[in-house]
Amino acid sequence: MKSFYNLLVISLLLLFSMTFQTINAQDFQGRAVYQTKTTMDMGNWGGRELSEQQKKQMMERMKTFLEKTFILTFNKTESIYKEEERLEAPGAGGGGRGFGGFGASLTGGPQYKNVKDLALLQEQEFFGKQFLVKDELKKLDWKMTGETKQIGQYMCLKATATKEVDEFDWRSMRRRDDTAEKKTDTTATKEVSEEIEIPKTVEVTAWYTPQIPVSHGPGEYWGLPGLILEVSADRTVILCTKIVLNPADKEEIKVPSKGKEITQEKYNETVKEKMAEMREMWSGRNRSRGF
Template identity: 30%
Template sequence: MIRILKFWSILLLSFSAFSQKGTICHYKIVDFKEFEIKKPDDETHRYAVNTLNQAVEATLKFDFVLQFNDSVSSFQLVNQMDNDANKPGAAAIGHAVIGKGEFYQNSKKGIWLKTSETTGKKYTVQDSIDFDWVVTKETKTINGFTCFKAELPENKQIKEVWFTPQIPTSFGPLGFGGLPGLIVEVKRGTFVLSLVEISTNQPVNIKKPDFGTLISAEKYSKMMDKMRGTIFKKN
């Protein structure tokens, strides 16, 4: 009898975890600055830049998905295959330009995770959820939502983000969060990622990533710096 009760308890817990209700958001690249051809007479340079711009065009078809409930979120690029025979490898290059991997946040535990694969090795990078946002008075409407502009002055990659208090969650794409509302748009480097579709009260199944070696963000950053130093070291 005890074994039967344990079986049903496990089954009910599993069903409850699988049938969580949450929100699913789809994001797209809506703007991307093309690379300029600075050496028109250099065929190799011209070919490389044209290839990169084909990759830029390919990223406009990418679908990024953020799903979240009250306390956890997951964001990642949906696998995108090359469908254009005239631009072989463009999607793969686009992945390299935009970045791959899953971002996971647990707001109750203050945990931030990102999966990464470097030189054939898998890592789950862990950090705390700690963003020093500066919220401005600027507003604009994005897909019907009134949004406020926020900046990270010490982050050179992020130009700006726009969030809306109309969707009361602290999550956002690309692992960003900690604002009083959903991050609707991110201007990062040469591209703009924007919310294009949102569905509430949807079944979501968000699991903490278990991908290779767990490493702190500090150690991972030092490892990458050392790796870059080795690659570009002068003989």
């Protein structure tokens, strides 16, 4: 299997040698558009079972929060990943406020990666305060499977990995009594909600193309010998829908600089402290009302 995989990769690299020449150009730049979709379990939130109609209405309200479009602009070593700007539809009601403002408050800004220097920078706004999360890129231990499939005009190879989940990654939040498919180890996260838990790890499947031999990908995913075009991780699917190599209107890849510089660990501590403060505030209000 390993020799078959090596032979397959070599064949693909020879087949796409012209693309290599394009990417090795001094001013090479690429742009990839990704559609992301996260599914959620709509059953029995808040201690009550929702009807199918209520689930449908809730999913529709949260659509702008669960389905997003991102643009990855990249060169040989750097990339910037940011959400596509769009106007909210009238009456949408702010889907990101579905967790009482929690999900919206954790929405990240532009994310910069440098795969050569292993640098990660992301602008992050949390309850009106601007932070610049600065950390080292985390490597995933990718396992090559040798499987292939076509995505658009690109031949892709499959790789899998196990990823540690950030304790405030809303995409993997689930009800504590959700026991379906116990394939992941879970840990309680009482700081967020008594009803919610987040897995410690999730299995990731990625499809990458050697036709575009850069180590970039959407979000936190990178480190494969080709651009990652599709990712499945827990309840989230990320799919590349458009690629433009060497666009006429090249965009400068700017290193984010807005906000107070902080590590991911310190940022998570800040979030915990704020959530504890809010919990105390709300419990105080409930006590004063005699609840």
